[in-house]
Every structure is written in structure tokens, then in C-alpha cells.
Amino acid sequence: MGLDIRFAAELAMGVLLATTLAACSAPVTPAAAGGLKVVATTTVFADIVANVGGDRVAVDSIVPAGVGPEDYEPKPEDARKLADAGLIVKNGVGLDDFLDRLLDANTQRTPILVLGEGIPTIDVDGQPNPHFWLDPTLVRDRYLPAIVAELSRLDPAGKATYDTNAAAYAAKLDALDTALAAKVATIPTANRKLVTFHDAFPYFAKHYGFELVGVVLANVGQEPTAADLAALVDKVKAAGVKAVFSEAQFNPKLSQTLADEAGISQVVTTLYNDALGPAPADTYLGMMTWNVDRIVEALK
Numbered sequence: 001m002g003l004d005i006r007f008a009a010e011l012a013m014g015v016l017l018a019t020t021l022a023a024c025s026a027p028v029t030p031a032a033a034g035g036l037k038v039v040a041t042t043t044v045f046a047d048i049v050a051n052v053g054g055d056r057v058a059v060d061s062i063v064p065a066g067v068g069p070e071d072y073e074p075k076p077e078d079a080r081k082l083a084d085a086g087l088i089v090k091n092g093v094g095l096d097d098f099l100d101r102l103l104d105a106n107t108q109r110t111p112i113l114v115l116g117e118g119i120p121t122i123d124v125d126g127q128p129n130p131h132f133w134l135d136p137t138l139v140r141d142r143y144l145p146a147i148v149a150e151l152s153r154l155d156p157a158g159k160a161t162y163d164t165n166a167a168a169y170a171a172k173l174d175a176l177d178t179a180l181a182a183k184v185a186t187i188p189t190a191n192r193k194l195v196t197f198h199d200a201f202p203y204f205a206k207h208y209g210f211e212l213v214g215v216v217l218a219n220v221g222q223e224p225t226a227a228d229l230a231a232l233v234d235k236v237k238a239a240g241v242k243a244v245f246s247e248a249q250f251n252p253k254l255s256q257t258l259a260d261e262a263g264i265s266q267v268v269t270t271l272y273n274d275a276l277g278p279a280p281a282d283t284y285l286g287m288m289t290w291n292v293d294r295i296v297e298a299l300k
């Protein structure tokens with residue numbers, strides 16, 4: 001296929017030309033083409049896939065670090081990124097629906113791995129919650145096998161490598177989980193209560209034994225009403241929580257208001273969950289340790 005055709009297609013942005021391109025594009029030949037190109041919706045999933053894929057895959061993500069996926073507005077360059085992908089990785093369960101709006105004639109036949117598929121959900125306010133990965137045992141038991149299976153299907157020659165890499169990463173997840181549980185154990189039981197900005201922590205809370213007292217933002221992209229906030233202030237006061245947490249991807253203003261109204265002096269604004277942060281929270285493992293250290297500091 002000539003470069004001129006591709007160039008013309010980009011200029012025209014025509015569905016017809018794009019369809020022609022997709023129709024005549026070669027099947028994925030990962031190893032020969034210098035590695036399988038994977039595009040994940042978020043930096044968290046990209047990091048986990050990179051740990052399994054190693055040298056055999058090139059991984060990119062769409063939502064930048066420090067930005068949330070639930071209200072992400074796709075950009076034209078995102079579609080271009082996806083057009084080159086041999087595999088697209090998303091979480092599903094409503095976290096990264098923006099992806100559906102990006103799929104076009106170039107990508108409609110690209111394999112999509114939905115990491116959250118089949119994982120039993122916890123419902124929050126009647127909605128199945130998508131934030132499985134904040135429980136590292138779900139990453140180990142659900143995400144990793146799904147990633148290994150899909151990479152091995154697309155690149156059978158790499159199966160042994162993917163198995164080995166996943167086993168090594170699973171061992172790191174085990175060590176992480178043990179370390180985090182030990183840190184949480186230093187928080188007096190009565191203080192293990194979380195109030196966060198959005199509803200990212202149900203799987204984390206269930207696994208590590210926290211009570212979720214409430215969230216400021218029940219629906220991302222929809223500001224709470226004054227009545228919602230007042231009800232949350234009452235709940236937070238009654239529960240006697242020691243700190244209000246806010247995720248770095250959101251403006252902490254409302255969390256500060258909640259803390260002021262409830263007479264809580266600690267507001268921690270640097271938790272990461274949907275997106276990685278600056279080092280040492282720039283990997284999934286680093287992010288989890290960072291979060292638990294901030295939570296322990298505030299609640300101990």
C-alpha cells in the first residue's frame with residue numbers, strides 16, 4: 001500500500017477511503033513487524049500490559065497521566081493512535097466508554113481486550129463499579145490471565161515469554177499485596193474509613209477492610225447538589241472520619257469544602273487511581289504503594 005494512498009485518506013478523512021485502507025491492511029504479524037502494538041485506554045492498563053508484553057510489545061495509552069477516563073473527551077490524534085494498534089485494551093463496565101466513539105473504519109476489526117469482562121462487580125448507587133484494579137489480587141487473578149491469553153493468541157511465538165513475564169509480575173503483585181495489608185494493619189480498626197472524591201475504591205476497600213463512608217461525586221461529570229453535599233457532611237460527621245481524600249485527577253475544591261463543613265482538618269489531595277502520577281506513582285505498583293502510604297499517614 002503506497003504512502004500516497006494513506007496521505008490522501010488522511011487529507012480526505014473520508015469513510016470510503018478509510019474503509020478501503022482497512023480492507024486491504026495486512027493481518028497482524030507482531031514479531032516480524034518489530035513487535036505487537038498495543039493501545040490501552042489508560043496509563044494504568046498500559047503499564048500492566050507492558051509488564052506482561054516485555055520486549056515483544058510496544059504499549060501506548062490514550063488518556064494521559066493525571067486525567068480521568070470517565071469524562072475524557074477523545075482527540076483526533078487518539079483515532080490515529082488506534083489505527084496502528086494490533087490490540088486495543090480497555091477496562092469496560094463504563095470506565096472507558098469514550099473508546100467506542102473513537103472506533104472507526106480503520107479500527108472496527110482490531111481485537112479489543114476488555115479486562116473487566118466477567119469479573120463479579122460491586123454495585124455503588126445501583127451502578128456496577130469498574131475500578132477492579134485497585135485490588136491487586138484482581139489484577140493478578142483476572143487482568144493478567146486475560147492479557148496473557150490475548151497476547152499469546154495474537155503472537156503465539158511469544159507465549160512462553162508472556163507466561164514467564166506474567167508469573168514474575170504476579171509475584172510482584174503478591175509482594176505488593178502483603179506489604180499493603182501490613183501497612184493497613186497499622187491503622188486502628190475504628191479509623192479505617194474512606195471518604196473520596198469519586199467512587200474509585202470499592203474493591204480496594206473490600207479487600208483491605210475499609211468502610212466506604214461516601215463520595216463527593218456520585219457521577220463523574222455531574223456536580224453534587226447543595227443537598228447532596230449537606231447529606232454527605234452529616235454522614236461524614238456521624239462516622240467520625242479522620243480525613244477526606246481527593247484524587248489528583250480532580251479539583252480538590254469540593255473535598256476541601258466537605259472537610260471544612262464537617263470539621264475535618266486533613267485533606268489529602270494526591271491519591272491516584274484511574275491514571276498514574278509522577279514518580280514514584282508512575283507505575284501501577286508504585287501508585288498502589290503511594291496511595292496506601294498517604295492513607296496510612298492520614299488515618300493512623
Ligand SMILES: [Zn+2]
Pocket residue numbers: 068070131198199200274
Ligand atoms: Zn474512576
